[in-house]
Amino acid sequence: MAEVVSVPPLLSGNLAFFFDLDGTLAEIKPHPDQVYIPAAVRTLLQKMSVMSDGALALISGRSMAELDKLATPFHFPLAGVHGAERRDINDKTHIVTLPAPLVKTLHEELSVALAALPGTELEAKGMAFALHYRQAPEAEEAIMLLAQTLTERYPELALQPGKCVVELKPLGINKGAAIRAFMQEAPFLGRTPVFIGDDLTDEAGFKQVNALGGVTVKVGAGETLATYRLANVRMVYHWLGKLTHHIEEQQKTETLRGEDYESLSGSL
Numbered sequence: 001m002a003e004v005v006s007v008p009p010l011l012s013g014n015l016a017f018f019f020d021l022d023g024t025l026a027e028i029k030p031h032p033d034q035v036y037i038p039a040a041v042r043t044l045l046q047k048m049s050v051m052s053d054g055a056l057a058l059i060s061g062r063s064m065a066e067l068d069k070l071a072t073p074f075h076f077p078l079a080g081v082h083g084a085e086r087r088d089i090n091d092k093t094h095i096v097t098l099p100a101p102l103v104k105t106l107h108e109e110l111s112v113a114l115a116a117l118p119g120t121e122l123e124a125k126g127m128a129f130a131l132h133y134r135q136a137p138e139a140e141e142a143i144m145l146l147a148q149t150l151t152e153r154y155p156e157l158a159l160q161p162g163k164c165v166v167e168l169k170p171l172g173i174n175k176g177a178a179i180r181a182f183m184q185e186a187p188f189l190g191r192t193p194v195f196i197g198d199d200l201t202d203e204a205g206f207k208q209v210n211a212l213g214g215v216t217v218k219v220g221a222g223e224t225l226a227t228y229r230l231a232n233v234r235m236v237y238h239w240l241g242k243l244t245h246h247i248e249e250q251q252k253t254e255t256l257r258g259e260d261y262e263s264l265s266g267s268l
């Protein structure tokens, strides 16, 4: 386990940015529908995307449809549902599905089971299901047992715990694999990956980015494989603001140096 020492430095070089959403770019809310990314932060993300030639992607447990709504009016490369859905820089989608009969059976079975646990909520995402218990913390054990039973019964499934949620997702799907896929393609290829996340689902991303020699940042408390830490979502916004300014200044300096070089070569 890497020792988490400090806030991340202001980074330089050719960077590729990967951002988790809930708990990183947006504050955790009582209900998933209440979440938003402040307009100023969305604009900052677009600016960072332009500065990195488009090498910025959102990597989330949410569906891509939800990510697009939350990022509006901007359109970023995306990995949704922990990587089961991916939209690359050319808008090509890469989707991992579960067999339709299994999705139907799971939907029916989970709907009945959660109806018997007041305050819990089922979020159906096509190839994955989130079993929320934020409004019913007393149901945590029952939810976990239900998810474990289903993953044992259906080997196509994997269990993904999170903040007041347990998810069922296709086996082999994780954020690390999604980041690896992006890093094999332009404009991400050859850049240094930076990944910021807050939850257990982000650990696979941290592991992958560490292996690629990148920069990993955990938001909030808890054990992690990330190298750096930011205390909360507000600190993420603050750091992103400073980093964007820093990169902008660096790029201005490089442009000026390039112009100096051109005028010097012209006068020779």
Ligand SMILES: O=P(O)(O)OC[C@H]1O[C@H](O[C@H]2O[C@H](CO)[C@@H](O)[C@H](O)[C@H]2O)[C@H](O)[C@@H](O)[C@@H]1O
Binding pocket: 020, 021, 022, 023, 027, 028, 029, 030, 031, 032, 033, 035, 059, 060, 061, 062, 063, 123, 130, 132, 134, 162, 163, 164, 165, 167, 199, 201
């Ligand atoms: O990978 P992420 O972008 O962090 O998405 C993880 C899950 O986020 C959502 O649930 C979580 O956030 C909700 C809103 O703050 C909160 O009410 C809930 O308790 C959290 O578990 C989302 O609903 C899930 O689909 C995502 O997988």
